[in-house]
Amino acid sequence: xxxxxxxxxxxxxxxxxxxxxxxxxxxxxxxxxxxxxxxxxxxxxxxxxxxxxxxxxxxxxxxxxxxxxxxxxxxxxxxxxxxxxxxxxxxxxxxxxxxxxxxxxxxxxxxxxxxxxxxxxxxxxxxxxxxxxxxxxxxxxxxxxxxxxxxxxxxxxxxxxxxx
Numbered sequence: 001x002x003x004x005x006x007x008x009x010x011x012x013x014x015x016x017x018x019x020x021x022x023x024x025x026x027x028x029x030x031x032x033x034x035x036x037x038x039x040x041x042x043x044x045x046x047x048x049x050x051x052x053x054x055x056x057x058x059x060x061x062x063x064x065x066x067x068x069x070x071x072x073x074x075x076x077x078x079x080x081x082x083x084x085x086x087x088x089x090x091x092x093x094x095x096x097x098x099x100x101x102x103x104x105x106x107x108x109x110x111x112x113x114x115x116x117x118x119x120x121x122x123x124x125x126x127x128x129x130x131x132x133x134x135x136x137x138x139x140x141x142x143x144x145x146x147x148x149x150x151x152x153x154x155x156x157x158x159x160x161x162x163x164x
Contacts, residue, residue, distance in 0.1 A: 001093050002051070002068065003049060004007060006038065006039060006043075008045050010042075010044040010048070013035065013038050013039055013044075014044075014047075014048050014050065014051055016035060016037050017048060017051070017052055017067070017068075017071060018042070018055050018060075018064065018068070018103065019050065019064050019065050019067075020063040020066070020067040022063065022067075022130075030067060030070050031067070032064070032067065032070035032071045032073070033074055033078075035071065036071065036075065036078070036079075040079065048062070049081075049084075050086075051074065052068060052071050052072065052075075052092055053072065053083065053084060053087050055068055056068040056069070056087050056088070056091050057071055057087060057090075057091065059094070059095065061103055062083040062103065062106075065103065065106050065107070066106045066107060069088060069091075069106060069107035069110050069111075071111045072084040072085070072088040073088060073111075073113065074089060075139075076088060076114060077113075077114070085094045085114060088107070088110075088111065088114065089111070089114075089115070091107070092107050092111045092123075093122065093123075093126060095107070096108075096123055096126045096127065096140070097126055097130070099130055099133070099134060099137050100134075100137055100138050101138075102138070104138075104139070104140050105140045108123065108140050111123070117152075117155060120137075120152050120155070121155075123140070127140065129138040
């Protein structure tokens with residue numbers, strides 16, 4: 001593609017961005033950087049970017065959603081794309097607000113990388129409200145044990161959310 005362009009395969013790249021093609025999530029890495037590298041400097045970038053962000057807003061499930069989160073994070077960090085960051089934030093909070101949502105863990109680690117302690121506190125408030133409404137609700141535990149920020153648990157305790 002570097003030598004011949006993207007035009008003939010742009011639809012295939014878009015499909016690979018919107019629908020995760022990884023066979024085994026436990027042994028294969030995600031492909032956000034690799035996919036982005038194929039189209040970020042092309043004339044197809046605006047079209048593919050818009051399709052990714054639109055798809056993220058519709059909240060697909062499973063690993064398609066996770067790949068969209070990864071692509072949005074990569075666009076936000078590597079390309080300085082503020083709209084990608086904003087849509088990521090809106091989607092992660094919307095998903096976090098749904099009680100007993102099995103998929104609420106998707107994208108949390110990436111959100112924490114983008115937003116740090118402030119992002120952790122925003123999610124803690126959402127999860128805390130869910131637990132106040134239903135103490136048996138299934139909430140994400142990344143906030144307590146996220147390797148990159150071992151002090152998250154201490155920060156939450158210091159703020160006395162009354163959770164631990």
